[in-house]
Amino acid sequence: MKECLPKQRIKTKLRLFFYLSALYAPTVPSPGPMVPPASMFGNVPGYEDTLAGGGGGYLPPPMPLHPNRDPEPAPVPQDWNIPSITEDVARERFIMYASGKCCYNNAPAKDGVITNMQAFNTYRYRLETFTESRSTEWATKPYEGELADFYTQTAPRPWEIPVTGPSLFQNHEENIKVPYTSSNKVFVCLFESQRVIFYCGCIPVCWVCNGSGKQGGDSPCNQCNQRGRENCSKCHGNGTKECETCKGKQQLLTYINLKVEWKNNVEDYVVEQNSGLEVDDLSDVTGKTLFKNAQYMLYPVYGFPDPSLSQASDRLVREHQAKYSQNSRILQQQQTIELIPITKVTYKWKGGIHVYYIYGNEHQVKAPDYPATCCCSIM
Template identity: 45%
Template sequence: MMPVVPGYESLGPNVIPPSDLGPARFPAPCRAQERRFDIPAISEELAQEAFISYASSECCFSTKPAREMVFTDLRSLNTYRYLLETFTESRTKEWGGEPYNGQVVDDFREPPDPWSIPVPTPSLFQDCQKHIRIPHTSIIKGCHSCLSLGRSACRTCVNSGRTRCSSCGGSGRTEHDFCRSCQGSGMSRCHSCGGAGSVTCETCKGHGKLLCFITLKITWKNNIYVAVIDKGSGFPVKLLNQISGEKLLTDMAPKVYPVVSFPDSSVNAASESGVREHQAQFSTTCRILQQRQTIELIPITRVHYVWHEKTHVYFVYGAEHKVYSRDYPARCCCCSVL
């Protein structure tokens, strides 16, 4: 049983930040520029070049459709990605300890409040964790693992100092004669403890005592909310996770306000939902240090083409001009089965 430290009667869950570190007033609304953002469809030459490269990189794909196709339509699909990052700091208190070897024991006075302990903030929007010892919470306790003896029973020989002989398997004899390794006894000295039957306690390192104290675990986490405004084009938006787009807006503040007046109302709605969700989720359990919201326009071109009198569709997306085709018309049988 550990002593009760004033102000630290309950340990474990996140320490609720003081009210002055909780919800704050929103700054002025974030207004997008009053203009429409458009990326034109790529040219037929670029679309064909990307398609040929795609077919060449895929196993068992023939490049004939990409080289012989006839374009019927290329249409730009303005796809927006809204990203909200909320960088939070949470603090958890828990007991810790180390072997006691004569260290100076901190005076058992009233410890500081968990949120009053100054801790340098790491780089913004990067996950990080740190443990620090809370002042005035130290106490010397006997080691619970070895009952303050400094040694623990050997698990290999179960405190006996001897184990079954590995040469004869415990029989005392080999194929033609008695076992010379154990002299016929079937037992040999335990290699783990050297025959002592006990080993140095791993918890207290043989000292029999522990210096116990309360530690403050500080966790910085970048919490992400992302919404892709899909136009129902049939393109799998999960492919955009590793794709870069053109940044249209970046807004960073301790507390950001939802975006308003963006030409696409779905983006405004996504921003409103993301900001409110993060405020409700983090403002009472963590300290929100910084927020950043961005809007990206991701170029996607839907291409309709004809090959062997049949119409097909593929997409060219991202600044990297990647290709997605659900029904590439010329692949070998084994790929079709797979």
């Protein structure tokens, strides 16, 4: 056999050493993306306060969007009632409800005798405050030849950057690279100039031959091609993988990232109706819109027949305007009043008295004490 040259022999020993280290070393989690040191980030005039402590906090807007516009009271309708449903509709919806339940016998819905129908007018007040918030933080990405414009001009302040928002009352988020804040930096990764990480720690032993390279005696193992180990999905058997931070570029582009968030902040108040139906059940249905008013800043609803709704409107409007004007800009507010119809139906079946509810524009049904159910199981 031809003897290896000393240099080749050293390489062979090194390969064997690293192979055995990977094969018998305990499994460790592979290193995640490295965090660039703080020295990579420069000082940007005008951003000293906003980036203090790493950034990420919401920045107060410089001034209201419409500082001279005062809210105006809106006309409130006088008719707050709508007709209740008919007995035919109540029976039809009840039969559909029972037929859709696999464990319900629909006999009570079909044969039950309706003895009473009581309508409840339930009002839901909803306040929506549409806001825009802005925050800044340092960000990095692998450098791919982009223009580094740091200090070429004065960077605009966060609220000076023009951004096109979504439609009113729609949640949305944008991330924007602040102009004149980007620079490219040499990035030193872990191990050999950090282009790659040596030994990813995920080289598994072949499950067929258990690391021997042979299968069924002296037959070569086809699963691992006699190597005794399988390829790692991250390093493909090389024991190395690309740096997750710089993606092998060895340079990073650093810049200030502006995060703009539009959010529709919604709160509801439902007038207590004493029908026996839980208020939470009403969250899935709609009602008839009786009143809607949208302005930059709202005036509470006054003169409602139920004083609790007027009080809730006054409280919520004040709370929203105080809360959301601190670290965000209020773009628009909207308040609506819906009449959610609820009909409590009492019926008699086999000598017993029972109740079900039909509510919302959708005529949704709830029967908390349905008298003919069974337990079903799938074999």
